[in-house]
Structure formats: structure tokens, C-alpha cells
Amino acid sequence: MSRPAIDARSFRTALGSFATGVTVITTRAADGTAVGLTANSFNSVSLEPPMVLWSLSRSAKSMPVFEQAEYFAVHVLAADQETLSTRFARSGGDKFAHLALESGIANLPLLSGCAARFQCRTSFRHDGGDHLIFVGEVLEFDSTERAPLIYHAGQYALSARKGGLGKPRSARMAGTFSEDHLGYLLSRANQQFYRPVRQQVHALGLTDEGYSLLCLLTLRHAMTPQEAMSLMGQSANAAAALLADMGDMGLIARKEGTPPRYHLTDKGWDVTLHLMAASKAREADVLNVLGEVDTFALKTLLLRLVREHGADQPDLWAEPEE
Amino acid sequence: MSRPAIDARSFRTALGSFATGVTVITTRAADGTAVGLTANSFNSVSLEPPMVLWSLSRSAKSMPVFEQAEYFAVHVLAADQETLSTRFARSGGDKFAHLALESGIANLPLLSGCAARFQCRTSFRHDGGDHLIFVGEVLEFDSTERAPLIYHAGQYALSARKGGLGKPRSARMAGTFSEDHLGYLLSRANQQFYRPVRQQVHALGLTDEGYSLLCLLTLRHAMTPQEAMSLMGQSANAAAALLADMGDMGLIARKEGTPPRYHLTDKGWDVTLHLMAASKAREADVLNVLGEVDTFALKTLLLRLVREHGADQPDLWAEPEE
Missing domain, CATH: 2.30.110.10 (Electron Transport, Fmn-binding Protein; Chain A)
Known part of the structure; x- marks a missing residue:
């Protein structure tokens, strides 16, 4: 045939x-x-x-x-x-x-x-x-x-482990979230991850925004108020108030110029590295729980999401414009 | 040999x-x-x-x-x-x-x-x-x-597409975050995802915590102040203030009892379903960008992270205790 x-x-x-x-x-x-x-x-x-x-x-x-x-x-x-x-x-x-x-x-x-x-x-x-x-x-x-x-x-x-996970729980009413709604998962995962770091942030008298600003200043060694406002997604007033507070705490210093620029003080570096170490410990924790394969896959997918779904939002890692 | x-x-x-x-x-x-x-x-x-x-x-x-x-x-x-x-x-x-x-x-x-x-x-x-x-x-x-x-x-x-993604950018100083730090990725992905929903939340005069409370109330139809405090991870004062504000806005109502319980009003349901629809539209957006295979893998991994790394934190989907 x-x-x-x-x-x-x-x-x-x-x-x-x-x-x-x-x-x-x-x-x-x-x-x-x-x-x-x-x-x-x-x-x-x-x-x-x-x-x-x-x-x-x-x-x-x-x-x-x-x-x-x-x-x-x-x-x-x-x-x-x-x-x-x-x-x-x-x-x-x-x-x-x-x-x-x-x-x-x-x-x-x-x-x-x-x-x-x-x-x-x-x-x-x-x-x-x-x-x-x-x-x-x-x-x-x-x-x-x-x-x-x-x-x-x-x-x-990449591979991501499939077995051993119960089904996501359903929404209780039509139109509401079920346990696998991406918005819920991202918010909850972020909150869980950050919780112990947040305790340290608050114990130091810092706000969540203050911590974000410190992290940003490790990427951009000197930042204008305008940059702070745009990278943090804040209003001009909120950004100015935050910069003033952090200055009062001795964590950042202002270098005069047109425009003025803010940078981390030695104390600011110490505090930031201390908090970042807590966040890294948290990451090591996740590695223990999820294992290397799944952690790597999760990070790759999140990076893809951040890059491909956030093109309209500021790139924190871009070289600062002079 | x-x-x-x-x-x-x-x-x-x-x-x-x-x-x-x-x-x-x-x-x-x-x-x-x-x-x-x-x-x-x-x-x-x-x-x-x-x-x-x-x-x-x-x-x-x-x-x-x-x-x-x-x-x-x-x-x-x-x-x-x-x-x-x-x-x-x-x-x-x-x-x-x-x-x-x-x-x-x-x-x-x-x-x-x-x-x-x-x-x-x-x-x-x-x-x-x-x-x-x-x-x-x-x-x-x-x-x-x-x-x-x-x-x-x-x-x-499961498999998750790998190609086409540039390397994560490195830390600029020893001890600081690189672009693939899980804490950064979760926080940034959450912020990006939530941004357009947040605009609607704020336009309605709500705070981020207010939106969280509304979402929670779709899962637990009546909630005591104690539950709100514990599920939201807030202090008793902050939880009480939030419940009072939301009551003033006509979004939740208090049913007297020992203890009293709060539930969504009809207006509260309308507002919540409207905001949840915005979040679902956002999820549909991500599906377009990442594709079905990768979105499924991402959600599976986040669910695993939330379940396996958050055992010490309240289970929002658990049936409320009577």
C-alpha cells in the first residue's frame, strides 16, 4: 500500500x-x-x-x-x-x-x-x-x-514542578477573585515576602516608601527630586516630603546644584545594606521552600512579566541621564 | 581496568x-x-x-x-x-x-x-x-x-519559555539588589499589575487598604473587627479607623452583635465587582503578553510560593470560624 x-x-x-x-x-x-x-x-x-x-x-x-x-x-x-x-x-x-x-x-x-x-x-x-x-x-x-x-x-x-499542589480555590461569588487570580497572587506573594523586612523597616522608623527610596539610591547614586517623583510614581509634594524626612533622619544628603541631587550618606548606606541583607535572607528562605528549579523558573517568569508588561513604566536599572 | x-x-x-x-x-x-x-x-x-x-x-x-x-x-x-x-x-x-x-x-x-x-x-x-x-x-x-x-x-x-529574555542586570554595588532579586521582582510586578486598578481605587476615594478590605469581604461575608485586623495585618486602631471610614462611605454596614460584624452593602458590592473587573482585565492583558503556557506556569509557581512559604500567615480562603 x-x-x-x-x-x-x-x-x-x-x-x-x-x-x-x-x-x-x-x-x-x-x-x-x-x-x-x-x-x-x-x-x-x-x-x-x-x-x-x-x-x-x-x-x-x-x-x-x-x-x-x-x-x-x-x-x-x-x-x-x-x-x-x-x-x-x-x-x-x-x-x-x-x-x-x-x-x-x-x-x-x-x-x-x-x-x-x-x-x-x-x-x-x-x-x-x-x-x-x-x-x-x-x-x-x-x-x-x-x-x-x-x-x-x-x-x-525551563521546567516548573507541577505535582503536589492542590487545586486553586474558586471564587465564592460570580465576578469575584478565585485563589489563582494573578492580581491576588502577586499582591499576596509580595506581602508575604516583604513582611519580615517590613518589620525591620518600621522598627527603624522608616516608611515603605522610604525603604523604596533607599533601594533606588543604590542604583542611581544621585537623584534629583524630579527623578525621585517619577521613579517612585509619587506626586511632587509627596516626593519632596519624603526627601526632607529622609534627610532629617541623616540617611540621605542634598548636594546643591541646578537641580539639587540627593545621595545616600554613610549611615544611609549602612541602613540600606542591612535591610537588603534581610531581603536576601528572605530570598534564601524561598529557595529552600521551592527548590532551585522552581525558584529559577519563578524569577524568570516574573522578570519576563516585569519587562514585557511594564514597558510603559520607568526602567529603574537604566543608566541615569546626565 | x-x-x-x-x-x-x-x-x-x-x-x-x-x-x-x-x-x-x-x-x-x-x-x-x-x-x-x-x-x-x-x-x-x-x-x-x-x-x-x-x-x-x-x-x-x-x-x-x-x-x-x-x-x-x-x-x-x-x-x-x-x-x-x-x-x-x-x-x-x-x-x-x-x-x-x-x-x-x-x-x-x-x-x-x-x-x-x-x-x-x-x-x-x-x-x-x-x-x-x-x-x-x-x-x-x-x-x-x-x-x-x-x-x-x-x-x-510544566515548561516555561526561556528565550528572548536578556540577562538580569547586576547589582551596582556589592550587597545591593540585582534585577533578579525576588523581593524586587515581586514588588515591581505587583506594582505594575495593580497600577491601573489603583487609579480607579483612588478615583473612588478609596485607599489601597480599603480595596483589600472590600476584596476580603467577598470571601468572608461578615467579618468581626478582630478578623479584619488579623487578616489585614493591621493594628486594632488602624483596622477600626478603616472600618469606620468604609462605613461612612456607605460601602460596608455594621450588624450589631457580640462581636459586631461588618458586611458589604449593595453599593459596596457594586464598587468591588467593578474594581475586580478592572483587575481581571489586567490579567487578560498579561495572558496576551506572556501567552497561555507561561501565564499558567507563573500562576502555578506563585500559588506554590503563597501556599508553601506563607503557612505562618492567615489563610484568606479558609472557611470563617463561627
Whole structure:
């Protein structure tokens, strides 16, 4: 029975719906040159003996080297190693330039900072159509709990733990918020996070706005009243009153000029670093509760939200205009 | 050279650091019985001819069936198909009971609602240690853009897009915040999200705390001053002043009793639903900017943060005590 030919493009798209981690596979050519490439065709195969597999296009430039190689190393990339993935995915050039390499079995070139590494001896090379399937016995391996880099639908992605969370509770009346309303979640998460820091802020006689101003002054070493007003989203009067209060407390000082500029005093720096340390302790706390993978995903998504949904609002990190 | 035996448990953990999608593989036994199992050992192999692979333990109960089967189907599961994954991962029982099946090539049992499906003819069965590697030529396939179910480190996960986001900007001085400090991100995201709602809140003559109180009263239809104080994290005086103000505005009314309780008036309900609609419009906005997959991941992570990192703080959704 003859079937219509499969459209290569839609086949690739369909394959892309299967998410995978990203690996870099390395080996040494007979002349000792380090060779490597990015592959997401990796997978586990056998537990006894421990074996993994990956596949390589028969037409790949590095095929002759891998066909000869007795050993290869698989590096499972961590979420922050996207540049390594890109570097080893391109063809040609010295992919290993300026990378700090470790040396593995039979001098295998090993990369650092990965989620896991497997050093293998080639057991089988199997027919896989226009690819060759390499099955390797794992001789040595190491792993960490780093968040993994994920490839899905042609894009890099992160993973976020799904299980173990009960359903969000529903709204009690039509039109009201349910527990997964984003506005509620952001406000509540912010309030919870800030609560212990806030206690210290208030104990020092500062207001929440005062604390924000101190934080801003670590980014912009000198700030005009106009900038304070616009970055804090305050009225001119409120900004002036806040600057005056903070000056009275000895936390900021005014440098005359046109316009005048405010900067942190030594006492202001001390207080700010002390409060920021409390906030960092709070972040470390969250890391313990959510774990590294989820914390990283949360921060990435929030950063995306802040950047992509806040383009109309002042960029606190921008270099101040002179 | 003899090497120390590999510890099976840490080997599995290391393998788990490679994230994968989740598939269900199905076929028909010679007697026509539908057979299926969950596998994450799937991967693409060849483009011409189109081929995929997966591997199965030689000791699997279904091995005799798959060894004989000329055809098999691979289903790439979507994020909401965790129960299908669990169902086909267990051993024995009728895994297909009460599932609406479609019929594929050679009567292959096909599941619905998947991210992608591949109908294959077995091309090779290769040696893979204690597993057999099945390579199949893809004869037919279909796919959708559903968010994929992911398996990582022994848990189900979601994916969140990573690409296209520049690096977080660093702290300008040791000890200060960088752009990815969680405290900054939460506070800024909350402020950005709330800004247009806040304008409406203030235009109505309400304070931010007043708006919080109105929202709370949609969850707890009648609230004592004591509850208001504790749920809002306010002092007794501040809570009393807020309740009095809101009463003066005609938004809440006091029902005498021991203790007295406050509830929303009709006007209070109108104002609250109006403001909540503005917040929901804001959420719809974020959905447009981040997309469905990322918004879902963000909300899941925030809910986890709120639940798991706020156990010491009042549960707003709990049923009020009588």
C-alpha cells in the first residue's frame, strides 16, 4: 500500500512537541582534537549495565570521529547554559575556545557547570535511518540539582514542578477573585515576602516608601527630586516630603546644584545594606521552600512579566541621564 | 581496568536530570487486545525516512506483544494528561477502560487530546542492554500546540519559555539588589499589575487598604473587627479607623452583635465587582503578553510560593470560624 510522502516540515514540528533536555556530546579525535556537538536525541536505555543513547546524522561533519571513538561524554545542560548549547550547535570553528575543560576517561573533554555528565564507552552503533544510534555504557557520571535547560517547539524553555499542589480555590461569588487570580497572587506573594523586612523597616522608623527610596539610591547614586517623583510614581509634594524626612533622619544628603541631587550618606548606606541583607535572607528562605528549579523558573517568569508588561513604566536599572 | 560498580539509585537520579516529555505507546496484541504503556524514552531519530525510537525493558510484561507487533503508536502527552500517564504507567488491569479510542493503521488504539501522535511500523529492534530499542518508521502523525507534560527529576513538570529574555542586570554595588532579586521582582510586578486598578481605587476615594478590605469581604461575608485586623495585618486602631471610614462611605454596614460584624452593602458590592473587573482585565492583558503556557506556569509557581512559604500567615480562603 503506498502512502503519501510525509511533509518534512510538519514532521519536525510534530517531533518538537516532545520536550527534551539539551546535551552536548564530546569526544577526542584520533589526533587528540576535542570534538563536540549539541544533541537533544539523548535518552536513557539500560540500567544493568548502565547505558544511554543518542543519535547523529550520518552526514554530520563529526560522524567520522564519533564512528571511530571508543569513548564519549554526554553533558546534560543546566538552564543557564543556553550559550553553550548555541555554541556547540553551530558548525565549524573551535567550539572549545576559551572554555575551561576538565579531563575525563581517556582524556575526554569535560565541560563544567552542567546538570549531569555521563562518561561512556561506545557499546553499539545501530542503524537509525539517516542517523546512527550510539549506545554507550556509562563508566562514570556525576550530577547536581541544577535546573535543566529544556528544548520544546523550537525554543529554549525551563521546567516548573507541577505535582503536589492542590487545586486553586474558586471564587465564592460570580465576578469575584478565585485563589489563582494573578492580581491576588502577586499582591499576596509580595506581602508575604516583604513582611519580615517590613518589620525591620518600621522598627527603624522608616516608611515603605522610604525603604523604596533607599533601594533606588543604590542604583542611581544621585537623584534629583524630579527623578525621585517619577521613579517612585509619587506626586511632587509627596516626593519632596519624603526627601526632607529622609534627610532629617541623616540617611540621605542634598548636594546643591541646578537641580539639587540627593545621595545616600554613610549611615544611609549602612541602613540600606542591612535591610537588603534581610531581603536576601528572605530570598534564601524561598529557595529552600521551592527548590532551585522552581525558584529559577519563578524569577524568570516574573522578570519576563516585569519587562514585557511594564514597558510603559520607568526602567529603574537604566543608566541615569546626565 | 576495573571500575567501581555504578550505584543504581544515583544513576537513576542523574538520568532524571535530563527532562523529557511523556509518551504513551500503544499497540494491538495478536488476539486484538489493546496494549499500552507510559514511556519517556522516546526520541526522534531519522528524517528520511521519518523514524522515531523508544526503548522497553526486556522484562516488561508487554515485551512479548511489542516484540511481535508490526505497528505501534506513540502519543506525546499534553500538560493536562497527567492522569493518562499515571494510568498507563501502572502494571496490569485494563488500562483502556472507559477511554474513547480512535482507530489507526492496522486498528492501532489511538488516544485523544495529545500534543502529538505518531503511527509507526517497526523497522528495527536493537540491543540496548537490559532494554530493547524499538525504531519505527512514521507512517502517519498529527500534532497540536498544546502545552506538553514534562517529566524531570522524578516529578511531573510544566515548561516555561526561556528565550528572548536578556540577562538580569547586576547589582551596582556589592550587597545591593540585582534585577533578579525576588523581593524586587515581586514588588515591581505587583506594582505594575495593580497600577491601573489603583487609579480607579483612588478615583473612588478609596485607599489601597480599603480595596483589600472590600476584596476580603467577598470571601468572608461578615467579618468581626478582630478578623479584619488579623487578616489585614493591621493594628486594632488602624483596622477600626478603616472600618469606620468604609462605613461612612456607605460601602460596608455594621450588624450589631457580640462581636459586631461588618458586611458589604449593595453599593459596596457594586464598587468591588467593578474594581475586580478592572483587575481581571489586567490579567487578560498579561495572558496576551506572556501567552497561555507561561501565564499558567507563573500562576502555578506563585500559588506554590503563597501556599508553601506563607503557612505562618492567615489563610484568606479558609472557611470563617463561627
